[in-house]
Every structure is written in structure tokens, then in C-alpha cells.
């Protein structure tokens with residue numbers, strides 16, 4: 001396909017959850033260990049309208065865990081904002097809601113998708129998929145007590161023999177949720193294997209509330225494919241936004257015009273890395289901020305052969321100055337840019353990239 005070929009686009013680029021209206025169907029998906037304030041703000045700078053804070057354990061919140069409360073740090077420009085709770089005990093979830101009254105956010109989501117063994121072993125996260133009735137009851141408690149609209153994030157099912165997303169989705173709808181997020185893989189699949197568009201479509205057809213789909217939305221083309229093949233109302237982008245906040249700007253443009261947007265050039269990538277690094281340093285201080293930003297350096301420079309040898313240096317950087325010296329080489333990496341620029345038009349390239357996460 002020619003890189004800037006025009007593709008027909010035929011949907012209204014709007015999404016509404018509760019009373020919150022978005023001018024784009026693309027949201028930033030929740031990512032534990034990633035979705036801190038600097039990450040949210042760098043994505044918002046490129047048109048991301050909605051983001052989640054990192055997933056919060058209701059139990060940790062209730063037991064007063066200091067890190068958990070720090071994870072809820074935000075600023076007025078960081079809105080609308082979602083919070084996602086992990087939990088399986090109605091009493092603890094209610095207590096967590098009492099604590100959350102001191103915080104400002106716009107959507108409350110219950111996680112029924114996290115595949116991690118120690119989480120599912122406690123019956124939380126994707127463990128809830130095994131018990132649609134209980135999931136419905138927990139959601140009812142949240143809907144009855146939450147000051148903001150409640151959503152739930154589910155997976156296609158627990159495993160191949162139990163693809164029960166539609167049953168869970170109906171229980172959630174009956175409990176009164178205002179929207180449903182679905183990652184089109186089973187818990188057993190984790191993050192591997194292809195996303196099941198068919199089950200997302202089935203869930204969408206069964207519900208009359210917004211369905212936001214997730215899985216392999218690594219480029220504007222893949223977002224469009226998700227919208228087209230599933231009929232979903234919105235798409236939550238996760239790994240596609242790592243080192244790639246432009247995905248929000250590009251997808252908005254692509255869905256409006258059908259024209260594949262230009263990828264950012266080396267100067268814009270270097271400027272954005274600097275801006276993101278500075279947000280990390282403002283938030284965490286220089287030592288921790290540089291350490292946290294290092295992983296983003298790899299993501300910002302993936303697909304750029306000229307930058308590959310510099311990743312080792314970036315991992316050793318301890319100060320802003322050292323990291324910026326490495327990031328500055330980006331401006332000279334002009335020969336690499338066509339490769340970086342190629343992935344917007346090539347979904348298979350993204351698919352192969354994501355296998356490495």
C-alpha cells in the first residue's frame with residue numbers, strides 16, 4: 001500500500017462514557033508500572049483525551065500504602081482521568097471508594113483482566129472472569145456507591161474453553177456500568193496470540209453501552225481495523241503508545257482524512273524525549289526520573305538502527321545531561337528515520353514489534 005494512500009473512513013469520531021464526551025474514539029489504556037503522571041501528560045500533549053492512573057489495589061489503598069496514594073498524584077490538566085481498582089471483596093471496595101472521595105477523577109473502572117498469577121490466585125483481576133455472578137455483584141456495589149460512572153475491563157475469557165466475555169458483559173451491563181473495556185485475548189493467552197475481533201463484536205452487539213476495545217492497536221490503521229471489524233465505540237491504546245505519543249495525533253488525523261500521516265522526524269522525536277524526560281525529573285527528581293525514563297528511551301528509538309548501539313549508553317546514564325547527550329544523537333540519525341517512519345503504514349511491522357514485549 002502506498003504510504004499516503006487515502007482510505008475511506010465512515011464513522012463519527014466521538015465517544016461518550018457517562019457524561020464525558022470525547023472528540024476521538026482513542027483512549028490511553030491502563031498500564032501498571034507505566035501510566036504515571038509524566039507518561040499521561042506526554043500523551044495528552046499529542047491529543048490523548050483520556051488516561052488512567054496506574055491500577056490501584058483496593059486493599060493497598062485501604063491499608064494506607066504510601067506508594068499507592070502517590071500513584072494517584074495528578075494535576076488539573078490531567079483530566080478527564082480514570083482510576084482502575086483491583087479487588088474482589090465488596091467491603092474493601094466500598095472502603096476504597098470512601099478514600100477516593102478525596103481525589104478527583106472522572107471514571108472508576110474495575111479490573112477483571114489482569115492475568116498475573118498472584119492476582120488471579122486471589123480471585124482478583126482476570127480471576128473474576130470465572131465468576132460472572134460475583135463480578136456483577138461487585139460492580140453493583142461500585143455503581144451504587146461511586147460518585148462517578150463505573151466501567152469494567154474484561155478479557156475474552158479465562159481460557160480457550162471458557163470464552164465467556166459476553167456473559168460477563170451482560171452481568172456488567174445489568175449491574176449498571178456505563179461502559180465496558182475488553183482486551184480481545186483470554187487470560188491464558190496473556191499478551192500473545194492474535195486478538196479475537198469476533199468476540200469483541202459479539203460483546204458489542206449484546207450491549208447498548210459503549211464498548212471500548214483493546215489489543216494490538218499499534219497504528220492508526222490497526223485502530224481503524226478494530227473499529228471496522230468489531231463495531232466498537234472506542235479503542236484503548238496500550239503498547240502502541242510506548243515511546244510513541246504521536247499515535248494519538250496520527251490516529252485522529254487518519255480517522256478524519258483517511259490519509260496516512262507522516263511519522264515524526266528526528267528533531268521532533270528528540271524534542272519529545274527531552275520533554276518527557278523533564279516531566280519525569282520534575283515529578284520524581286533527577287536520580288529516579290532518569291532511571292524511569294531509560295526504558296522509554298528504548299521505546300522512543302525502536303526501529304531506528306542508528307540508535308541501537310546507543311541504548312547501552314542510555315541505560316548507564318545517571319543524570320539529565322548524560323541522557324540528553326545520548327538522546328541528542330537522534331538529531332543526527334537522519335538515515336534511520338525512514339525505518340521509523342515506515343511503521344505507521346505497515347500493521348505487520350507493529351505486530352512483529354509487539355511480539356518482543
Ligand SMILES: Cc1cc2nc3c(=O)[nH]c(=O)nc-3n(C[C@H](O)[C@H](O)[C@H](O)COP(=O)(O)O)c2cc1C
Nearest residue numbers: 029030031032055153183214215216217237238239
Ligand atoms: C506494561 C503493561 C501494563 C498493563 N497494565 C494493565 C493494568 O494495570 N490494567 C489493565 O486493565 N490492563 C493493563 N494492561 C493491558 C493493556 O491495558 C491492554 O489491554 C493490553 O496491553 C492490550 O493492548 P495493546 O495490544 O494495545 O498493548 C497492561 C499492559 C501492559 C503492556
